[in-house]
Amino acid sequence: MKIAVCVKQVPDSWAQKKMGASGNLDRENVDAVLNDLDEYAVEEALRIVEAHGGNEEGGPHSVTVISMGPARATDAIRKALSMGANSGILISDANLEGADALETSRILAEVIKNSQFDLVLCGTESTDARMSVVPAMIAARLDWAQLTFAGSVTVNADAQTVSISRVTEAGVDAITASFPCVISVVEKINEPRYPSFKGIMASKKKTIETKDLAAVGLSAEVHWSQVVDATERPPRAAGVKITDDGQSGPLLVNFLVEKKLI
Amino acid sequence: MSQVFILGDFSGEKATKTTTELATAAARIGEVIGIVFAPVGLGASMAATINSGPISKLIVVESNDFAAHGVAALADALSQLVSTQSPVAVLIASHALGKEIAGRVAVETLSGIITDAVDISSDLTATQLVFGGSTTVHSKISHGISIITIRPNSFEADNSPCAPEIENVALVISEKSKKATITSSEPPIKGGRPELTEANIVVSGGRGTDGNFSAVEAFADSLGAAVGASRAATDAGWYPHSHQVGQTGKTVSPQLYVACGISGAIQHRAGMQTSKTIVVVNKDPEAPIFDISDFGVVGDLFAVLPAATEGVLARKS
Numbered sequence A: 001m002k003i004a005v006c007v008k009q010v011p012d013s014w015a016q017k018k019m020g021a022s023g024n025l026d027r028e029n030v031d032a033v034l035n036d037l038d039e040y041a042v043e044e045a046l047r048i049v050e051a052h053g054g055n056e057e058g059g060p061h062s063v064t065v066i067s068m069g070p071a072r073a074t075d076a077i078r079k080a081l082s083m084g085a086n087s088g089i090l091i092s093d094a095n096l097e098g099a100d101a102l103e104t105s106r107i108l109a110e111v112i113k114n115s116q117f118d119l120v121l122c123g124t125e126s127t128d129a130r131m132s133v134v135p136a137m138i139a140a141r142l143d144w145a146q147l148t149f150a151g152s153v154t155v156n157a158d159a160q161t162v163s164i165s166r167v168t169e170a171g172v173d174a175i176t177a178s179f180p181c182v183i184s185v186v187e188k189i190n191e192p193r194y195p196s197f198k199g200i201m202a203s204k205k206k207t208i209e210t211k212d213l214a215a216v217g218l219s220a221e222v223h224w225s226q227v228v229d230a231t232e233r234p235p236r237a238a239g240v241k242i243t244d245d246g247q248s249g250p251l252l253v254n255f256l257v258e259k260k261l262i
Numbered sequence B: 001m002s003q004v005f006i007l008g009d010f011s012g013e014k015a016t017k018t019t020t021e022l023a024t025a026a027a028r029i030g031e032v033i034g035i036v037f038a039p040v041g042l043g044a045s046m047a048a049t050i051n052s053g054p055i056s057k058l059i060v061v062e063s064n065d066f067a068a069h070g071v072a073a074l075a076d077a078l079s080q081l082v083s084t085q086s087p088v089a090v091l092i093a094s095h096a097l098g099k100e101i102a103g104r105v106a107v108e109t110l111s112g113i114i115t116d117a118v119d120i121s122s123d124l125t126a127t128q129l130v131f132g133g134s135t136t137v138h139s140k141i142s143h144g145i146s147i148i149t150i151r152p153n154s155f156e157a158d159n160s161p162c163a164p165e166i167e168n169v170a171l172v173i174s175e176k177s178k179k180a181t182i183t184s185s186e187p188p189i190k191g192g193r194p195e196l197t198e199a200n201i202v203v204s205g206g207r208g209t210d211g212n213f214s215a216v217e218a219f220a221d222s223l224g225a226a227v228g229a230s231r232a233a234t235d236a237g238w239y240p241h242s243h244q245v246g247q248t249g250k251t252v253s254p255q256l257y258v259a260c261g262i263s264g265a266i267q268h269r270a271g272m273q274t275s276k277t278i279v280v281v282n283k284d285p286e287a288p289i290f291d292i293s294d295f296g297v298v299g300d301l302f303a304v305l306p307a308a309t310e311g312v313l314a315r316k317s
């Protein structure tokens, strides 16, 4: 089985995110980390290959990490490699700055098409863009089965089929499909491992291939949407804070009445 | 006049309040055409539940492929309608299913996409609150049809009654959209309370409830509110996952959000910090949730909530 995992490097969740001059997220001045929701995808990919004998170099199973982003996104890929993935591909090109989901999915789909993957795993959402559309778009572009928002994944390597339970606000669906499939996993699916010391050392010897657009065989497309303006909203004004002395119930009710909430 | 499609949003076989909100937004832009995708035999009855909002026509498509193949089949049908009828925009509810349909339609119709809009103007400029609500962004789609997903409960719906004309359309879902098959479906468990994403008031409980949601539920019921939970509470099995608020749960933006025994981790805030008014009850004066509260009580939720519940009920009687 050849599995690809799409991971994104994002600003640290606690970082104060701001818009840059170009109308894109200012990624220069914040700490960047592997999107934590993508760690679950890396973990699930490793569990799938481990359940089938592992991903020893030269063996039948491998996990390739794919990311599109600036040069320093190799750090996010390296983290996934230190968890146990085999190799990485970074697509990095000045012309991709500010790429939206349509563009991102077009590039990722092209890279995936050029290698023979059986499964592609993704997180359900990047914590910066929060669109939750890239996995569905990749599936649509490749004409592959879409198995997204998986709370559990069962792979039958002999039959080349995958079954998932899709967990969303609309309930739980059991869904099955044959290889190749695009799968996205929710954070309830597993507990991502911490890279071991051995894993970290091993990851330094693993290859990350960096490609520009020409190497992928594409040129940059239009920007599908444009930011007209972005304004920082005033921080929430400090509210009232009282310490309960037995009277705060009525005070809370008064507050709700004043605000016309009851 | 230009036409705007809205994708009817259903809970089971009944249209939700979100459908009316989508219509209200779409009417600012052009003539509103509602799209109803239904299992064979249920088109008319499902369409009949869309009875409010400025909608002039409903296009009803019946197919059992929707239930059998989910997102891809729904997106396939919507893409076909968009390609043949060329609306200026398509508005869809911003939840997992809605966003994924929007994404696939954008790919298939070569159109731009904006997700999680909280407002939209007549010239198709969408408003989004990004980075946890700290920044307001206005954006526009520059190519193709504007595919925009709208966050439920973001603005007032025009609830005037409507009796739209019905057009039944037959479509064939292409084989490439049938590659994943749904073998069984369990709808979410519904209680008697309002839907989280539609409610005007949400009362949520966290680890501080220690598994006992009775005080949280009683306060919610006194206010006619929905009940939410932090991930700590859903992970512990104290409350169903479908009630989780936050990054990996639901995003809510009610008039009033009451956080009880919730510390205010960044992932929880991501789902509630655009609420208009935030009330906090927490024992720990240092809990980060107080940073975003309008009215905070440092105290035990098991003492504060019952007293507040009594106060609310007394005012109502």
Ligand SMILES: Cc1cc2nc3c(=O)[nH]c(=O)nc-3n(C[C@H](O)[C@H](O)[C@H](O)COP(=O)(O)OP(=O)(O)OC[C@H]3O[C@@H](n4cnc5c(N)ncnc54)[C@H](O)[C@@H]3O)c2cc1C
Pocket (backbone or CB within 6 Å): A036, A037, A187, B205, B206, B207, B208, B209, B229, B230, B231, B232, B233, B244, B245, B246, B247, B248, B249, B250, B260, B261, B262, B263, B264, B265, B266, B267, B268, B271, B281, B282, B283, B284, B287, B299, B300, B301, B302
């Ligand atoms: C990838 C990822 C995704 C996540 N997604 C989400 C998400 O969608 N939603 C979410 O909520 N979290 C999410 N989390 C988890 C999040 O980081 C926090 O762990 C979680 O929100 C904590 O829940 P809590 O506030 O209930 O618990 P705690 O942080 O343990 O806080 C409990 C609070 O209750 C107070 N308390 C205790 N007893 C009482 C009492 N009797 N009366 C009053 N107050 C009391 C305490 O002072 C404390 O502040 C996610 C985490 C990760 C890594």
Ligand SMILES: Nc1ncnc2c1ncn2[C@@H]1O[C@H](COP(=O)(O)O)[C@@H](O)[C@H]1O
Pocket (backbone or CB within 6 Å): A006, A007, A008, A009, A035, A037, A038, A041, A066, A067, A068, A069, A101, A104, A108, A121, A122, A123, A124, A125, A126, A127, A129, A130, A131, A132, A133, A134, A135
């Ligand atoms: N630039 C990127 N590089 C690689 N994978 C990505 C990228 N952007 C998004 N993804 C994948 O798509 C998922 C959903 O992202 P999004 O649609 O942006 O919320 C992420 O969890 C990743 O798995």
